[in-house]
Amino acid sequence: MPAAQILMPAPMADDVVAALDDRFMLHRLWEQDDREGFLRSVAPDIRGLAVSTLAGRIDAAWFDRLPALEIVASFGVGYDNVDAGAAAGRGIVVTNTPGVLDDEVADLAVGLLLATLRRIPQADRFVREGRWADGAFPLSPTLRGRRVGILGLGAIGKAIAHRLAAFGVSIGYHGRSRQDGVDYRYYVTTVALAEASDVVMAVVPGGSGTRHLVDADVLAALGPDGVLINVSRGSVVDERALVAALLDGTIGGAGLDVFENEPQVPEALLAMPNVVLLPHIGSASHATRAAMGRLVVENLTTWFDEGRALTPVPETSRR
CATH class of the missing domain: 3.40.50.720 (NAD(P)-binding Rossmann-like Domain)
Known part of the structure; x- marks a missing residue:
């Protein structure tokens, strides 16, 4: 044949x-x-x-x-x-x-969260640009005591939660339904998850069913000390609403591995000191x-x- x-x-x-x-x-x-x-x-x-x-x-x-x-x-x-x-x-x-790719993406997600909170890329630039001699790098936010909400507790979401548990943070999740055998607290809506969280990590699939699942209402519920991490698809987040929320202090920061119109990234995001941007590398190891x-x-x-x-x-x- x-x-x-x-x-x-x-x-x-x-x-x-x-x-x-x-x-x-x-x-x-x-x-x-x-x-x-x-x-x-x-x-x-x-x-x-x-x-x-x-x-x-x-x-x-x-x-x-x-x-x-x-x-x-x-x-x-x-x-x-x-x-x-x-x-x-x-x-x-x-x-x-x-x-x-579950473990690789989960590793990257936790690394992106730490990089965003502790401002690791910004600190690296601070040293490379020779500014350390002029004074200490500003203090950063912390992961200590954070409440992390995982938006989409599939295989990758569970792998992220497993890693974060070692940091002693509280974990909640939102999905289409409550999962049996899961000890993390379930929230019925994305807004409820954001209200109860200091960090929202988006790990849901892309597509029409999740388009702009993270919108202005979710960002407002997350609050001025809140951080959004997106390692899912750019379409999951309303990018215009995110830019506005970052500019006016509605949320405190964001770590993004994905964007709505890749490889195009909004100029406003490029200029923000409280945002860590990655070129969609969640699974990008050899x-x-x-x-x-x-x-x-x-x-x-x-x-x-x-x-x-x-x-x-x-x-x-x-x-």
């Missing part, structure tokens, strides 16, 4: 490309001079898509053009770049890469990205060898 034909719209890691090239007939769309013409020529035979966020939105328009498509293997635990509902309606399975890439390959391989996917997303898990 000839190898299944897989389309990769945008470049992925070299080891992912090599592994897929070895197992399938891989088409690299980004290498084509006439991408539209090339896509027309191969579209009827494409049975699998390997995508990352660099591929842009994978939606019904894509599915309409690929009549033989069976599976979309997405690189990342978040898959809001893929219209999983539209895929499910066409019998197409969508997979992501959960589990293998080991974790390699594990994510292997899972993309394994999902495609298992699907075409055995007719099952290892990590289907909930919308398509029945396929």
Whole structure:
């Protein structure tokens, strides 16, 4: 039987490309001079898509053009770049890469919280710019005695909570429903969580259901000593409301690994001394990205060898 034909719209890691090239007939769309013409020529035979966020939105328009498509293997635990509902309606399975990046993102989230509260990047610049000789660095806020609210107590949220417990902080959470077997206090709304917290850490998936979940009301409830940490998706936070809240002192600071229009970051945020900004690096270690890439390959391989996917997303898990 000839190898299944897989389309990769945008470049992925070299080891992912090599592994897929070895197992399938891989088409690299980004290498084509006439991408539209090339896509027309191969579209009827494409049975699998390997995508990352660099591929842009994978939606019904894509599915309409690929009549033989069976599976979309997405690189990342978040898959809001893929219209999983539209895929499910066409019998197409969508997979992501959960589990293998939970610890890495949780580590980064705690590091970002500490960096934001203790102003570690600002202190580093203070030394590099030779200002230490002119006087001591200003005192910073502390993690001691903080109440941390985790917005989205999934696998990554639980890993963050486990780490934070060692710091002796109190922990609460908000999600779609209360979780059995969880000792942390549950709050029914995001505003209630923010009112009871000094730190809100956003760890929910992206997508229409969580768009601007952190809005002006949540930020106001968090208060002038409060800190927002976002390691989920930029769409989860109303960025305009966040900028306004930081400018007028509604909240005390923010640590952001994600933004609404990446890689564009609002100029106002760049100028703020009470904000720590990272370039979406939550899972960006060599080991974790390699594990994510292997899972993309394994999902495609298992699907075409055995007719099952290892990590289907909930919308398509029945396929």
